[in-house]
Amino acid sequence: MNTDKVMQKNRRFYLAMVLNLLEGLLAGCNLMIIYFPIKALIEKNLDTELLFTLTGILAAIFVIRLIIYGIGYTQGQIGGADISNRIRLFLGDKIGKIPLSRYTKGKTGEYINVVSSDVNNYEKILTHKLGDIIKNISLTSLMILFALIVYPPAGLIALAADLLLIPTLWDSFRSVKKYGKEKNQILADNVSNIVEYITGIQTFRAYGSGGTKNQTVTDSMRAYSDISYRYEKRIIPSGVTFSIFAWCSLPLTAFAGGSAWLSGTLDTATYLMVVMLPIFVAKLAGTIFIDLTSYKNLMISRRQIIKVIDEEEEHQSDILFSPQSHDVSFENVTFSYEADEPVLTGVSFTAENEKLTAIVGNSGSGKSTILNLISKYYEPQSGDIRIGGISIKDIAAEKVLSQISMVDQDVFLFNDTIRDNIRSARPTAGDHEIEEACRLANCDSFIRSMEKGYETPTGENGNQLSGGERQRLSIARAILKDSPILLLDEATASLDIENELAVKQAIRNLLGSKKTVIMIAHTLSIIQNADKILVVSGGKIVEQGTHQELLGKRGKYYAMWQAEEQLSVVNSNWISQ
Structure with missing residues (x-):
């Protein structure tokens, strides 16, 4: 779907704009009709028939305006909401297709701002702002036209005052x-900082940097306050200056019309009418200035929406991907999240089909x-990655991920029930399959002990569950998906002893079926029996082999093993003391 189609207006919107135009013209007709009874009253020929006729016309206009307003407002709201709904749905789908590297390079606040604040701003244009501008311009135009007809000097004064909008709006x-x-x-930076602050509120409080003590959030809010002040400070003087000149049309019209009345070239009814017109025209001109300035400002949101719509998506292809085996090979792979800051350099290895390959190394070495x-x-910036001998470079990410199950250290859960969180791995799975996966993941017992069992809500990002419980649910999802490749990223890190034992048992059950497993481990003792161990350091594979082979080399792995054994001895001595 291209940009034009996403942002395309619908019939309801255009109908609402036409009806706003008509309502503005009819509103102007009210003043024109009032002119006739005033004229008749002054000329002393106002009678009951004329009074009833004019009253009937005014009543008819009121009813027609009421109908037009009701239909126009309803159609405008529905039409605008339909357009913004289409945009929101498209953006929701689009964000899922934007490469993850964009979220690293740019701040998530920009995307949050677009799908929330910017879409809301654009909806205001569609449902309110544009219709009000059209209505007020049509009303003003009709009143100036009427003034030009009944007394041209008054019309020219009003027109000149309104034309001052052009340089004023240019400056605005x-x-x-x-x-x-x-x-x-x-504002986007502000949103990012607030999201970060709320996410880490527990840590901020622990270190006494919550509330106004959090300098990042405080500075961000102050920056938004300052730019808002400078924005208003720059625009308000233009509006005030224009308003002064616009209201000067009232004394000018009164003087010009009064001179003409004194000379006998202008009748009393027309004079009274043209003197009243500048009051409405000047007030409407001020409203139009505010609305057009606001419209221009809100259109920034439209450009931000289009910017996201036009962002490059992840590479998609129709190439079939069904490898016969599931060995994973890296061939001289180099990668960096930021330019000139390589994370991996010339990495080459093969994780053999249906075997366990473990990855160890220092934090920040490039394991994850x-x-x-x-x-x-x-x-990757260079090199190639193959699964089953097939390069995944031109394969759609979705097809690659269909072959992979993942268990991360940081588990994400939807704000939904436990059952539906697990079912997300395979939406077609039945309840009995979900419960069997939970038994193998060592979490069926704690789920059933809850009051609502499998229908228990997990809370936002699983905040109603412990870390170990979330981890076991993640393993249950991996078991349910049953993909031929399994990736484990330090699944037992940061867990207490009881939960670590439960998670390790769940992982053993997960490893029971024949899969190609690649596992990051922070504890070397749990990967002694791995078919291959990769030692990563400084973004490179510095050693690889079995546990015994690596110990025999007396290199990086040997040093890590010795350090772990020494730590175990220290811990034992500390406990015994």
């Missing part, structure tokens, strides 16, 4: 262009990045 739009974009960017590249969350 320049300010919107200068400050509006900056304001939007600061290897799993991310296998999953096609990111694309």
Whole structure:
């Protein structure tokens, strides 16, 4: 779906705009009709028939306006909501297709801002702002036209006052262009900082940096306040200056009309009418200035929406991907999240089909990045990755992920029931399959002990469950998906002893079936029996082999093993003391 189709207006929207135009013209007709009874009253020929006729016309216009307003407002709301709904659904789908590297390079606040604040702003244009502008311009135009007909000098004065809108809006739009974009960017940064603050509120409180003590959030909010002030400070003087000149049309019209009345070239009814018109025209002109400035500012949101719509998506292809085996090979792979900051350099290895390959190394050495590249969350800058001998470079990420189950250290759960969280791995799975996966994942017992069992809500990101419980649910999802390749990213890290034992038992059950398993481990003792161990350091594979082979080399792995044994001895001595 291209940009034009996503942003395309519908018939309801266009109907609402036409009806707003008609309502504005009919509103202007009210003043024109009032002119006739005033004229008749002054000329002393106002009679009951004329009074009833004019009253009937005014009543008819009121009823027609009421009908037009009701239909126009309803159609505008429905039409605008339909358009914004289409945009929201498209953006929701689009964000799922944007490469993950964009979320690393840019702040998530920009995307949050677009799908929430920017879409809301654009909806305001569609449902309110544009219709009000059309109605007020049509009403103003009709009143100026009427003034030009009954007394041209008054019409010219009103027209001149309204034409001052052009330079005023030009100056206002320049300010919107200068400050509006900056304001939007600061707002996006503000959203990112607030999301980070709320996510880490427990840590911030623990270190006494919550509330106003959090300098990042405080500075971000102050920056937004400052840019809002500068924005208003720059635009308000333009509006005030224009308003002064617009209201000057009232004394000018009163003087010009009064002179004509004194000279006998202008009748009393017309004079009274043209003197009243500048009051309405000047007020409407001020409203139009505010609405058009606001419209211009809100259109920044439209450009931000289009920017996301036009973002490059992950590579999609129709190439079939059904490897006969599931060995995973890296061939001289180099990757970096940021330019000139390589994370992996010339990495080559093979994780053999239906065997366990373990990855160990220091924090930040590139272990998790290897799993991310296998999953096609990111694309390497050079080199090739093969599954079953087939390069995944031109294969759609979705097809690659269909062959992979993952158990991460940081488990994400939807704000849904336990059953539906597990079912997300295979939506067609029956209840008995879900429960069997939970038994193998060592979590069926704690689920059934809950009051609502499998229908228990997990809370936002699983906050109603412990870390070990979340981890076991993650393993249950991997078991249910039953993919031929299994990736484990330090699944037992940061768990207490009881939960670690339960998770390890669940992992043993998961490893019971024949799969190609690639496992990151922080404890070397649990991967002694791995078919191959890769030692990563500084973004490179510095050693690889079995446990015994690596110990025999007396290199990096040997040093890590010795350090772990010494730590175990220290812990034993500390406990005994």
